[in-house]
Amino acid sequence: xxxxxxxxxxxxxxxxxxxxxxxxxxxxxxxxxxxxxxxxxxxxxxxxxxxxxxxxxxxxxxxxxxxxxxxxxxxxxxxxxxxxxxxxxxxxxxxxxxxxxxxxxxxxxxxxxxxxxxxxxxxxxxxxxxxxxxxxxxxxxxxxxxxxxxxxxxxxxxxxxxxxxxxxxxxxxxxxxxxxxxxxxxxxxxxxxxxxxxxxxxxxxxxxxxxxxxxxxxxxxxxxxxxxxxxxxxxxxxxxxxxxxxxxxxxxxxxxxxxxxxxxxxxxxxxxxxxxxxxxxxxxxxxxxxxxxxxxxxxxxxxxxxxxxxxxxxxxxxx
Ligand code: SF4
Ligand code: SF4
Numbered sequence: 001x002x003x004x005x006x007x008x009x010x011x012x013x014x015x016x017x018x019x020x021x022x023x024x025x026x027x028x029x030x031x032x033x034x035x036x037x038x039x040x041x042x043x044x045x046x047x048x049x050x051x052x053x054x055x056x057x058x059x060x061x062x063x064x065x066x067x068x069x070x071x072x073x074x075x076x077x078x079x080x081x082x083x084x085x086x087x088x089x090x091x092x093x094x095x096x097x098x099x100x101x102x103x104x105x106x107x108x109x110x111x112x113x114x115x116x117x118x119x120x121x122x123x124x125x126x127x128x129x130x131x132x133x134x135x136x137x138x139x140x141x142x143x144x145x146x147x148x149x150x151x152x153x154x155x156x157x158x159x160x161x162x163x164x165x166x167x168x169x170x171x172x173x174x175x176x177x178x179x180x181x182x183x184x185x186x187x188x189x190x191x192x193x194x195x196x197x198x199x200x201x202x203x204x205x206x207x208x209x210x211x212x213x214x215x216x217x218x219x220x221x222x223x224x225x226x227x228x229x230x231x232x233x234x235x236x237x238x239x240x241x242x243x244x245x246x247x248x249x250x251x252x253x254x255x256x257x258x259x260x261x262x263x264x265x266x267x268x269x270x271x272x273x274x275x276x277x278x279x280x281x282x283x284x285x286x287x288x289x290x291x292x293x294x295x296x297x298x299x300x301x302x303x304x305x306x307x308x309x310x311x312x313x314x315x316x317x318x319x
Pocket of ligand 2: 062068113114115117
């Protein structure tokens with residue numbers, strides 16, 4: 001079969017992933033998401049467009065380089081703050097980006113040899129991704145792993161994701177799809193025959209609270225989970241634990257109730273304690289971290305949630 005030249009916009013391909021489904025996996029992260037959760041640790045996944053990022057730690061400074069300044073057709077780059085170099089201990093001046101002028105054209109990245117400036121988001125054909133994935137196939141086989149398609153919301157690029165999962169299935173690779181569930185069920189129905197496992201977040205069980213935080217209500221998400229279960233799909237339910245937002249006994253009980261409704265379709269429940277690893281990514285995009293003061297929940301608090309879920313007979317793990 002000749003693969004159609006459908007492209008998907010991808011911001012990362014991560015090999016040797018052990019947290020996105022069983023075994024060793026390669027995870028494909030697609031750009032674009034209909035939700036905007038303030039605890040998101042991949043803010044670069046939210047917009048569908050390609051975005052300019054800048055890593056301060058890699059910039060060698062205007063004294064030694066400054067090549068980017070003349071390259072910008074929009075005059076969006078200018079001298080920024082000064083700092084003492086960690087390496088030479090000399091003062092250096094960094095570059096700053098005026099985001100209201102920058103149109104993410106990427107011209108400056110072509111001259112930034114240290115890769116301080118880079119464009120997040122690359123368009124790949126299914127064929128190109130498959131070529132990359134097949135290099136990892138021996139690891140999948142040995143570990144019981146496979147491919148996970150994630151995002152952003154991978155189903156926001158339905159044509160590409162359907163084709164990619166179908167091709168993985170043709171090659172006999174185990175497939176997982178990490179989805180918000182906030183999509184038209186017709187799309188889910190199309191990927192269902194090629195998806196061994198859905199990684200499915202329950203962020204907050206109260207729809208109003210869900211909407212306030214993530215921008216969308218949760219009814220469609222829950223309804224789609226029920227439909228997946230009814231249509232024979234398998235789920236790993238994931239609960240991101242955000243202190244003060246969704247860690248109450250009532251919310252965990254409501255999540256447990258939905259899992260009970262979904263029955264045998266739920267293979268595992270994964271508890272995901274909030275972490276701060278995404279905070280530097282907000283800096284790279286020069287966006288404010290929406291939750292600068294939120295801390296990782298304590299191990300004791302996570303233990304209580306896990307015990308509560310386990311007491312209802314669920315197979316629970318913590319990532
Ligand atoms: S991406 Fe384009 S517009 Fe933005 S700073 Fe770089 S060169 Fe200028
Ligand atoms: S080209 Fe890159 S390394 Fe050089 S000054 Fe610009 S951002 Fe820094």
